Structures are given as structure tokens and as C-alpha cells.
Amino acid sequence: METLTRLMLDAFGLAEYFTLQVELHDAAGWIGRFDLVSEERRTIVEFDGDQHRTDKAQYAKDIRRLDRARAAGFHVIRLLSDDVLYRPYECAAWVASALSAPLAPLPLQPALLDPRG
Template identity: 55%
Template sequence: MAPRNASRTRGVVGHQHGAPISCVLVDQHLPVAPPQQALLQAVPSLSLAEVVVAIDYLLRPRGPRDRTRPKLTMAELDALACTPNQRCGHRLRLAASLARIGAESRMETLLRLILAAYGLDEGFELQVDLSDDRGWIGRFDLVNAAHRLIVEYDGEQHRTDARQYAKDERRISRAWKAGYQVLRFRYPEVAQNPEVAALAVAEALGVQLRTLEPGITGLLTWR
């Protein structure tokens, strides 16, 4: 059966695929390609950074306390990246090497990739639970325990939601009192001025901000 016309609607870029596709159903009515196949189809049209974003999303465990199996395991990702003769295989393998389990949002992954591009990501763990003598403080995006440094991305909801704002302020205040320096970045620093964010992290780590190596700038291209 010949492929149907590509879907067209706001926010959707449709593509045609001539080879047979095994489908799974979402909500019993929307046919979609399985995660592994969807990833392979998307790689040629995405920037390196956005491929990492997609992989981070697929690797994240779901369900209560993150106990549910992710849509893609690290073992499955490794096998997929090593598949021979696939289109854009080099980009997929590079993105797979940069992917991490634990990222909970696109902007969090992009912030982490800024650190990776400038060689500042070593020692950082994702989604770390911190406690003090009063108990649990909260979960933080990126934590470098050796340098007592927290790096957070603040979305708009952190500023516009009064309850969320107050909760964040209490959490950040307790982290400072527990001996952590907290750096908080918003969309302009991450999407428009990544060097500003990198410089702040470098200063907090007490290191010089290095010059970007040729080819690594792809991590900062996602618009």
C-alpha cells in the first residue's frame, strides 16, 4: 500500500516513509512508530543537541518514584547506535555518548550540554536529592558534590506561580545554608547567551573558561 500524504497541522512537520513500519497505539487510536524507530527517523532532521534531548527523554524512567521502565534503555540505545549502515549513524553515536539518565526537561538537557561543550560537566550528577539536619531539602537539576555547587534551570513557572516561587526560595535558601552555592539560569542565558552561563559555572568551579573546540559548537545549536 502506497504511503499516505504527510500529516499537516500546526506544530507538526509531516514526513513520508516508504518502508513498512510496525506501530504501537497511544490511547488506542493514534498510531505512532516505536521509540527506537522514531529516534532513527528523527536523527537526520534534528541538530545534535536536539538528538540528545530526545534520547534523554526516552531514557528517563517513568511512574511512581521513577520505577517504571523507560521508553528506551541504555543497552537498547547502545545497540541502536552500533547498528551498521544507518543514516546519520555518526551523529547518533555521538549523541548517545552525550546522553544521560535523569534529565527531566529539554532545557535541563540543553543547560547540561552547555557545560559539556565547555568541558565543565565532569563531576556533575543529575537530579540529586539533598538533605540537611532538618531532613530532605529537595531534588536539584545538576549537582557537583565535590565543589558544593548546584546548577539549576528555572522555567517560567518558577517565576509566575506564587506557590512554586515560594517553594523554590525555601529550597534554595536551605541549600545555601547547607553549604552549597546555587547558580540559577533562565531561558535567555541558556538559549541566547550560553557563554554567559558557562562563564558563571567556570568561575564557581575556579577554572578558566576554555575556547570551544572545532565541531563541538553543534551542542549549542538547537534553534
């Protein structure tokens, strides 16, 4: 799903702002590794799969890591599979807003959006 998230952001012209799998540090040391990071725009996009909510240790680790990233001045956006699969425009708009970046129109043909096929 991380790849799908990146492809979704690319479709809206936002992937260029991000670097994949970035390790961040602060004055206290290593904060953690993050899925997509725009250091220039101080924005992190994380895709949270099911293990991020079902594994208690992973959940606690995520909370600490994301809190430290926020304390270091990053805006953190957490996306779930349903967000990326069923609400890509809303996800992209949320990310664009955090980046203060323009949102490119999605290059889909109208027929593809018609639920009747």
C-alpha cells in the same frame, strides 16, 4: 531546557563536575531535588523555566529550597532560558568560576558565529 543546559556545560568541559537530579539532605532532613549538583565543589545549577516565576506556590517552594541549599554551604546558580540560549559563554564562565574550574574553549567554527551566515 535542562538538557540544553547540560549540553551547554558539556561543550565547555563542565558537565563532568555534575550529577543530574540530585536529592540533598541536611541535619534537618530533605532539602530538595536539584537539576545539576557538584557535591565535591558545593555547587548547584538550576534551570528555571517560566513556571518557577508564574506559579506562586512553586516560586515560594523554590526560594525555601534554594535558601536551605545555601545554608548547607552550596553555591546556587539559577539559569533562565535566555541565559542558556543567548549567553552560553557567560553562563559557562559563571559556573566555572563557582567550581574553580577551567573553562574549555567552545569548539565552534568562526563562520558559525558570523551573524551574516
